[in-house]
Amino acid sequence: MTEQLRARLSTIVDADLGRTLGELSAIHDIVVEGTTVKVYLTLIQPLHLVATVIHKACLSAITEIMPAAKAEIYVQEVAPQNAAKRGLGGVKNLIAVSSGKGGVGKSTIAANIAAGLASFGAQVGLVDADIHGPSVPTMFDLEGELLRGEKTEDGKFYGYPHEKYGIKLASMGFIMGREQAAVMRGPMQAGYFSTLIEQIYWGDLDFMIFDLPPGTGDIQLTMAQKVPLTGAVIVTTPQNLALADVRRGITMFTKTNIPVLGVVENMSYYVLPDGTCDYIFGEGGGKRMAAEQNVPFLGEVPLNIRIRQGGDEGMPIVLREDAALQAQPIKDVVAQIIKQVRLRNFALMQTPTVEIAL
Ligand SMILES: Nc1ncnc2c1ncn2[C@@H]1O[C@H](COP(=O)(O)OP(=O)(O)O)[C@@H](O)[C@H]1O
Numbered sequence: 070m071t072e073q074l075r076a077r078l079s080t081i082v083d084a085d086l087g088r089t090l091g092e093l094s095a096i097h098d099i100v101v102e103g104t105t106v107k108v109y110l111t112l113i114q115p116l117h118l119v120a121t122v123i124h125k126a127c128l129s130a131i132t133e134i135m136p137a138a139k140a141e142i143y144v145q146e147v148a149p150q151n152a153a154k155r156g157l158g159g160v161k162n163l164i165a166v167s168s169g170k171g172g173v174g175k176s177t178i179a180a181n182i183a184a185g186l187a188s189f190g191a192q193v194g195l196v197d198a199d200i201h202g203p204s205v206p207t208m209f210d211l212e213g214e215l216l217r218g219e220k221t222e223d224g225k226f227y228g229y230p231h232e233k234y235g236i237k238l239a240s241m242g243f244i245m246g247r248e249q250a251a252v253m254r255g256p257m258q259a260g261y262f263s264t265l266i267e268q269i270y271w272g273d274l275d276f277m278i279f280d281l282p283p284g285t286g287d288i289q290l291t292m293a294q295k296v297p298l299t300g301a302v303i304v305t306t307p308q309n310l311a312l313a314d315v316r317r318g319i320t321m322f323t324k325t326n327i328p329v330l331g332v333v334e335n336m337s338y339y340v341l342p343d344g345t346c347d348y349i350f351g352e353g354g355g356k357r358m359a360a361e362q363n364v365p366f367l368g369e370v371p372l373n374i375r376i377r378q379g380g381d382e383g384m385p386i387v388l389r390e391d392a393a394l395q396a397q398p399i400k401d402v403v404a405q406i407i408k409q410v411r412l413r414n415f416a417l418m419q420t421p422t423v424e425i426a427l
């Protein structure tokens with residue numbers, strides 16, 4: 070019976086990875102005790118979307134073979150080792166959200182990625198490292214808040230992240246005044262960024278999202294040196310100028326060996342009252358550019374008033390139950406990101422461990 074169950078369960082597909090549980094050697098053990106069937110699986114994390122799907126598929130496969138069975142499915146998550154030291158050591162997946170230019174909706178998308186992941190059940194942190202215009206204070210209704218913390222015995226300051234909607238938050242805006250940003254030199258910016266990642270009690274998280282300043286500067290450099298990123302998500306609008314900047318952004322990440330998880334096209338279209346999509350700035354630019362650069366395309370997000378309001382009112386749209394329809398394209402992007410992270414983690418676990426020097 071066990072072998073029959075194993076053969077059937079082996080055919081179930083892990084959709085993100087495009088491989089069967091058999092191919093993934095995911096079935097660790099099957100124990101049949103009378104009418105009870107216990108299945109022990111080993112799956113690549115993060116499992117926030119795929120776990121229930123695989124769980125259901127296993128249950129129905131078991132009842133196909135043993136209709137009266139009482140099935141118990143146990144899943145063990147496996148993950149590549151996080152090479153981060155100090156503050157980020159407990160964080161499993163680190164994702165930078167980047168753009169070539171300002172104003173493309175990078176912070177809006179970053180906040181909604183963080184909130185979307187949290188809504189799927191993940192433990193999430195968001196680091197707002199955009200020195201030129203910190204937006205977490207506004208987008209999470211925390212304006213005027215400062216970083217709270219304590220001095221440890223060695224005389225160093227350690228801060229606590231703020232927490233809102235279950236998401237842990239830190240922002241350049243919590244440690245500097247608004248007017249200070251413009252006059253701050255590169256090394257100082259890098260110092261503040263280090264504080265956010267090394268001197269905050271982040272604890273254990275499934276994801277850490279970084280909202281980076283646009284372009285390629287000191288903060289990006291510090292990031293590449295100190296943060297073992299899982300990958301980068303690049304946000305663009307469909308206009309040509311923005312797309313040229315995107316190419317530069319992709320080159321920066323690939324040169325520093327940071328995988329590009331994909332491109333999100335924001336403000337792609339506007340939904341007209343009759344339900345048709347008006348591609349104001351032209352259709353398919355982001356998708357073509359992703360294909361040209363050989364990176365995944367993560368989806369199109371429309372121009373929508375509720376998305377803008379979510380930012381201004383301090384609650385990302387993906388968390389608003391009354392805007393489920395308008396938030397769906399962003400949730401689809403989040404699902405694509407989870408898939409890319411899982412593919413990346415799968416690839417990492419196929420190769421021998423590489424020590425990353427920090
Ligand atoms: N898809 C969208 N629909 C409507 N407004 C948007 C959308 N994306 C971003 N915005 C708005 O555009 C402005 C700029 O977005 P922001 O996220 O601050 O850009 P960036 O971080 O790239 O500078 C904000 O007012 C934001 O609310």
Ligand SMILES: [Mg+2]
Pocket residue numbers: 175176177199202204
């Ligand atoms: Mg921004």
